[in-house]
Amino acid sequence: MRQASPVLAVRGATKRFGGLVAVNAMDFDVAEHQVMGLIGPNGSGKSTTLNLISGALPLTAGTISLRGTPISGLPAQTIxxxxxxxxxxxxxxxxxxxxxxxxxAGAVFGHRRLWGAEARAQAETLLERVGLGGQGHLPVGQLTYIDTKRVELARTLAGDPKLLLLDEWLAGLNPTELQIGIDLIRSLRDEGRTIILVEHVMDAIRSLCDRCVVMAAGTKIAEGTPAEVLSDAEVIRAYLGDDDA
Amino acid sequence: MDILITGLLLGGTYALIAVGLNLQYGVARIMNLANGEMLVAGGFVAFWLYTAGQTSPLLTVFLVAPVAFALNWLIYRFMLQPLVKRSKTRGQLETDSILATFGLSFVGVGLMLAAFGGDYFSYSFLAVPVEIFGDSYGANRVASFVAAVVICGALYLWLNQSRAGLAIRAVATAPASARLVGIDVRHLAAIAFALGGAVTAVGGALISTYLTLDASTGVVFTLKALIIVIMGGVGDVRGTILAALLLGIVETAVASLIDPGLTLAAAYILFLGVLLFRPQGLFGKAPT
Amino acid sequence: MTLTASDLRNLVLAALALAVCALLPFGGSGYWLGIGVTIVMFTALATSWALFSGPTHYISLATAAFFGVGTYVTGLGFEVLPFWSLIGIAGLIGAVLAALVGFATLRLSGVYFVIFTLGLAELVRQVITWGQNMTGQRGLYVLTDITEAGIYWWLLGLSAAVYLGGWLIGRSRLGFALRIIGDDETVAAHSGINTAFAKVMLFMVPGAVAAMTGAILAPRYVYIEPSLAFAPILSFQVVIMALLGGASRLWGPLVGVIPFTLLLESISSNFPNQTTLVLGVAFLVIVYFLPRGFVGLLEDARGGLRKRAGGMA
Structure with a gap:
């Protein structure tokens, strides 16, 4: 919110699957060094929004720009x-x-394209970073669930991205692992990374996010700090249903 | 007009073969590349019964269908189901089933070569002209077409009206969900595979009344059936029938206007066009 | 990238093996030279096939199409151009044809690709036959002074080039990209790999190699006609040999080529009508008993030994 040009600007992003509107005219910005939470009930279109940003799915309408340059319509590898x-x-x-x-793999083909010893060094550093230092030689089939998540995170970081998209990265972890996971993401945030977090874990959202966008039925229904949106009447209604509001 | 009707008559039988393949691919998820050999085998039986016992191919069909059904059921149950079970991904099953059915196809050709030799076989059944709109056509072609229409129609009704048909369509659309509502997916996949093989073999018996076959022509029919299935859309019976009729007409047109040697080339050009512009099939919905 | 000591050792060993193979024509046996030609031909074809199909899992049956195009390049050009340039031209045409096929079909599922490549040889064959009918020709005589030994050395050189190329690709970004694509195409795209481009690039390798093989072998046929040059059985033989050996290693196909060539040789001289049956059985054996080829068998054996050794220690 400090600077004029956001890292990511989403304008009128819409995705239709046949007759179903999964994402309906979404608008939001993500500023540099900001951690933005994208939250909402199951099926509200969060993951689809992420798929639109990453290029996994093409948009039906609207634009998405990265630092002022449109990226919507580009294939995933270009994005x-x-x-x-x-x-x-x-x-x-x-x-x-x-x-x-x-x-x-992430280091060789990502945003910063390294090769050979440089790519290996980068990968080793990142494994250290996510807590898997010295485990590089293991086949991935032998990893525990949280370690597979760590490897995936390291791969994602290896290309030195400007914007990191984490799709329910904390889901399925037990309480101990969850704390490790939250600490890991917090350390990324402290490095000044720009992150969009699709998440259900409310503790994580409260402690990690600078700002939240809340979706329900494909539409943005609230935006603000975690404290603001989580006390918003419409957000509560979306999560809990009409009777409880 | 002449081309149009000859093409439609040919397309009718193609439709039968392609519906057989589509049942196998759409429901049992096996791209059966040995489909053409089943067709030729059906043709062989018709040929043999006609030349040896003067049995009308239209009656032979009633023998060919149950035998082919049983044979294909056994093939699916004992050769293909183990592959389905062992494969972890759809891609691996695809590769395995392509290789396995190629193997079956070669074995089929090899056995038929050993049993009947490499000669062409043809016989003269109902080779009398029938007049339609002022032009005459072979009665065998017309009879095959009518039989194909009856069988396709019956299948279509069965799939869309009966309870078993509904279950089969459920498996074709969503095998995982079908299991949840209590459908025995493995059993039905075997039935669909067997049924598909039976339909194809019947198609072979019918087509042998007016086309010359030999032990190694199967692959040509496999190719045509595959092209039709892909053009018409996987799992779509109506699309398959329309695509088959279209292919019949295009082939006949190319054969009579340019060169009979170019029929498969024509089918391929059509196929390439579909691949480039409508990979979901001519009548399929665009994927979103 | 620098060469390690083991890389260097492997290169020296490969060069030695190549030199030994190059001596075969001096052995004086026409029969074994003929078998040698068949083996190096299939080595070039199957190894280049596996370079593409090993990592991507796409089964290409286009070998016969590229091969046939290559024979026709020699058949049409041997009176005007030197032989070596025809091989180059064939390679170029093969690569371009492969790129066109790749762009049309490689973004689709594997089944479409198999079907399309299976029909490709038939498509080209029908078009050439039709062209010949139009011009009233039947076939082409390829009368050159190239000997069987010459063909053998050309093919040996081509195989060596395939090995070198495959080794270099394996160490390159392209090779790494293809391993990722083979594992998970979605991850590949989201890691920044242009998957379609990588696949098309790699598919051009077997296309070019098969066309060059065809160009080199044309003088052996003396008389070429479409049904001979585009015989679809060639595509299947290449698939079987490559998978029988194992497509996951560069040297894998060679392990399949040698025994299968000898097997086919003895079958076709003793039971000429049963070759189709043998091919069919070979396919079934691969699927049901050797899904990773001889390479997989060797690796399992080695893994088992290591495990047993570890258990005893």
């Missing part, structure tokens, strides 16, 4: 190279490769 990197709702690793090679 990644421009500096938008993501994790997946269901963790996706490269099963035939080692932990290290999974991360090297």
């Amino acid at each position: 990644t190279r421009k500096g938008v990197s993501r994790t997946f709702q269901l963790v996706r690793l490269l099963p035939s490769m080692t932990v290290l090679d999974n991360v090297v």
